[in-house]
Amino acid sequence: MAIRYENFSGGYSFKRFAGSPEDTLLEAPLPAKVRLALRSAAGADLTALVKTGETVKAGQALALEGSGGASVLATVSGRIEELKPAAWLGGKTKVATIAGDGSADWTPLAGRLPDWRAASPEALRELALRSGAAALPARAAHLVVQAAEDEPHNPSPEILLQAWGMETLVEGLAILAKALPGVRLHLALHHRRRALAARIQLAAGKQGLSLELHALCGKYPQAHHAVLLPGLLGKTDGRQAVLLDLQAVFHLRDAVALGKPMLERVVALAGAGLARRPHLRARIGTPLGELVQPYLRAGRESRLVLNSLIGGSAAAPEAPLPREAAVLIAVPENREGGFLPFAAPGLASDSRSLTFAAGLLSLPKKADTNLHGEHRACISCGFCEDVCPVRILPNILHRYVQKNVIDETLVRFQIFRCIDCNLCSYVCTSKIPLARLMRQGKEKLVKEGLGPREVDA
């Protein structure tokens, strides 16, 4: 079958950045301690099943949402050292600290289904949820597995496939097809990965699975569900689709076929702050600092950022590796600027404008935290409008928020279509924090009772 090329209006292609993950896979050493938030992937607080001082096995449930609901599993065997509320992702939640006993073994999931082909879809979905791999709805017309590679730094799907093997992926897809009766399977990879996509399709075909392939343009934020799903499937079907990343399929298969709980995550190291940047297989909950420590470049101050330089959050070295980790970036802090930046050739400077050599010659670009300019008034250059993936007008909207005019006009101008991709802030010539202003505007509107209703026009 032909591979469909998927583009969308707006967005921005980061192309090649120096310091991207290397094509190697290493095992991270077992952590001495892990920290795990007793919270579901959807953000709900869960009831603790264990007490401080208790001994737990890797794979044992620490907390549960109802019966058969989402759970948080211990990711190392050891003793619960601490169980108390702590700051977590901007809020507060109960966090368990486990001191590991150094053993790498784990308990299989209760109710595993080695003969999954004979199991019911409900049982498969429940196991997927309890293993921590994926929360699947009862019904879905489409399932999209993506590795969009739309960020400046991306994990390599080739390495993930190497880590688990082609059979694992195909079996995972078969399990998904079984768990979601009648579902159509889609695989969406960057257009550079056409050969890989074809290989996967061929292997799936041998198992009688039909897989629809999509070659993605790779512009940021194509991996965002609000951009990817309507683009691939249309507005109506896009709403009834499930979106998983490649790694979730592997974890799901391990949970169902082997009874293996989701204890680990393959996280790609990236950023010029690191001398080596392998993909690491690491236990969930491992302090991020421990993961990057062996690879840090000496004498360079770096900021740890999880998953995305554009949309991700900065993390302290003590922060634990979350379940949804994909990339861990050490981006160099740059408080110095550069010499005559307005006239510099810019051999490694990324810009949407083609005023730097790196953009003209397709050279690898260097990322750092400098603002690369001073704050100025908006000159309506239109860059933010050009890159906006949901076709709203940050340059107009931000003025209302700045003047604190928060009323129906903002709703009418579709501020609630904003998906917080942050691309407008990235490209702004005047260094205006457009995305933050839009977020503030949306929050204030919600407070005033003017929240989003039907926001798709």
Next chain:
Amino acid sequence: MKTLRSLFDALAKSRLLRPFKPVIQTIGGIVCGSRETTAEAPHIRDHIEIKRYMSAVILAMAPAAVAAVVFYGWKAVAMIAVSYVVGGIIEVLFALIRKKEIEEGFLVTGLIFPLILPPTAPLWMVAVGIAFGVFFGKEVFGGTGRNIFNPALVGRIFITIAFPELMSARWQKPFTDAVTAATPLGLFKSGRELTPLVDLLLGQVTGSMGELFRLGVIAGGLFLIFTRVANWRVPLAYLGSVALLSWIGNLALPSLIAPPQFQLLAGGLLFGAFFMATDPVSSPSTRAGKWVFGVGCGIVTLLIRHFSGFGEGVMFSILFMNAFAPLIDTLVLNLKYRTAKV
């Protein structure tokens, strides 16, 4: 780099130079770049900034400016210098009063202004014009980004109206000393005479200093569009509508309206379409608005060229459409979001 930075830090802290702090900070920023880092996502930023943006515009105008110097020698240099010095003083004064850094938009205004003057313009008039343009065209609105009109055009219109004789009847061909009242557009109006296109392209005709070397103007305009600094919609709509309408007009009224190839190359059209109508601040910010704006400029330019007493209509048309830019944006937004569910 570090020593330079500490030098500027020391100067900015000095008690003696305190009133000049904004100027010192500006120069420090130009030389050493920004020290500020991102506080949240996005953790990295595009390297474009206003200084680079404006530098790109200046670079794009360089062929036209260099040609002006080649054509008119020291007079052109002196006019550019006076424009920068006088406009710069006003800019610095406002920065000091506002206690804010100097805005880079002036670097473009300061170059555009002398380039849209006749080479015969006396230097004192350059000073008066740029002072008026920067003051009334920009500073009274609150500086770059808040102005409604293109500041260079405000200055130009002011001296055109104040000194009509000097501004529209004293032209000088490159490499000659003879002063004449005739411009290619005027020659067509009075005697249906079409200046050869090659002369227009190479600038061997009368006109404002910067508009003459049209090959260079076109190259600069394409550079701006290629680098994405100027939006392509405005020049395309402007030049396209002039071409289309004058083609139709020339078929209907050949004795009154010149053919499109002449229209495009005559007068300040190319310079205006590439370097002034594209000014993002004073043109509409919506995409649809940019089309309307460009087409409006085209229509008004032709109307003035052929149905008014003035010889050239480019600056009036851009200034006129500048006034409508906010209205155009409002209309576009109302249309765009008319059917939106609230």
